[in-house]
Amino acid sequence: MTHRGVPVRSREGTHPTRTVVLVHGLYHRPEHFDGVTDILRPGGVEVLVPELHRGSLAADTAAVQAVVDALPEPPLLLGHSYGGSVITGVRGAGRLVYLAAFVPDVGESAAALSRASPSRLQEAVRAEPDGSTTLRPDLAADLLYQDSPASLAARAVGLLRAQAPGCGRGVPLHHSWKDTASTYVVCGRDRVLDPELQRRMASRCTDVREWPADHSPFVGEPGLLAELLRELLAVGVLRA
Numbered sequence: 001m002t003h004r005g006v007p008v009r010s011r012e013g014t015h016p017t018r019t020v021v022l023v024h025g026l027y028h029r030p031e032h033f034d035g036v037t038d039i040l041r042p043g044g045v046e047v048l049v050p051e052l053h054r055g056s057l058a059a060d061t062a063a064v065q066a067v068v069d070a071l072p073e074p075p076l077l078l079g080h081s082y083g084g085s086v087i088t089g090v091r092g093a094g095r096l097v098y099l100a101a102f103v104p105d106v107g108e109s110a111a112a113l114s115r116a117s118p119s120r121l122q123e124a125v126r127a128e129p130d131g132s133t134t135l136r137p138d139l140a141a142d143l144l145y146q147d148s149p150a151s152l153a154a155r156a157v158g159l160l161r162a163q164a165p166g167c168g169r170g171v172p173l174h175h176s177w178k179d180t181a182s183t184y185v186v187c188g189r190d191r192v193l194d195p196e197l198q199r200r201m202a203s204r205c206t207d208v209r210e211w212p213a214d215h216s217p218f219v220g221e222p223g224l225l226a227e228l229l230r231e232l233l234a235v236g237v238l239r240a
Contacts, residue, residue: 017073017094019046020229023064025081025101026167027135027160035152035222040229048075052086053161057109057170061089068092076232081193081215082168084201085110089172095232096182096205099225100193100215103184103201104172111168113201117194132162143191147213148220156219177204183232186210187217 020040022033030049037047050067052060064086068075074094079087084101087093102110124139135144137157145153176182184202188195192215202208211217211224218225 017075017233018044019048019071019073019075020233021064021067021075021077021093022047022049023077023079023083023086024049024052025079025083027163028080029159029161031159032156032216033218036218036226036229039222039226043230045230045233052083053164055164055167057085057089057167057172060086060167060170061172065090065092076229078229080218082110085168085170085172088176089174090176091174093176093180095235096177096180097229097232098177098182098184098202098205099217100185100187100190100198101201102193103177103182103204105175105204107171109169109171113197114168114193117197119192119194121192128162132164134162135160144216145214145219146191147189148216152219156216181206183207183209183228185228187213187215189213190215 024030024032030051033049040047048067050064052063054060054063068090069092074092076095076097077087077090077093078097078099079101080099081101084098085104087096088104102113104113120143124135124143126134126136128134140157140160141153145156182205184205186195186198186202186208188210189212213221
């Protein structure tokens with residue numbers, strides 16, 4: 001089958017990939033995906049979660065590209081929120097998954113896309129003396145993890161870290177969704193990335209799902225995300 005001229009080919013005669021690379025968003029850490037990795041790894045799925053916070057979109061993209069390049073087969077590559085800008089610039093994935101994430105086109109940045117739609121995130125952003133920003137703990141749980149049990153939301157807030165300035169203004173130099181099969185997951189209860197903006201960006205992807213979820217379903221509903229990733233791994237698609 002095709003989507004906007006992009007062939008999607010089954011892995012005939014080969015084994016579907018069993019490797020997932022999860023790319024977190026701003027302020028987050030790899031540990032935020034622990035609930036998902038704890039479900040996938042016992043089933044034989046290799047899960048890699050690179051640390052971002054390298055100082056710029058270009059540096060973050062290079063860090064994920066290095067992980068993908070080191071793998072023997074094209075992985076399933078998921079980006080959450082700002083992580084969508086990162087995976088957009090990475091080459092060599094077998095399939096892309098955008099989870100409440102940015103899908104920039106030529107000349108677009110996450111910051112420019114988000115300016116077109118209101119967000120409550122700025123209410124929680126706190127400027128630090130060194131030029132970085134942090135999220136106010138008293139507001140972050142209600143914005144990012146409102147559907148999660150209180151104990152899981154508290155753990156997730158405790159993991160949040162300072163964010164260097166400028167990453168969201170970076171513009172990808174490559175646009176992988178134009179030549180790689182992609183799935184977009186719209187989170188319909190999102191208080192950070194407007195669901196209407198998500199739906200507009202999702203129109204750039206091959207496949208669209210919509211969940212009645214907050215911005216971070218991997219915290220409160222890790223099984224839901226793990227189930228989707230297992231489904232997509234079973235499809236076994238390759239790049240054009």
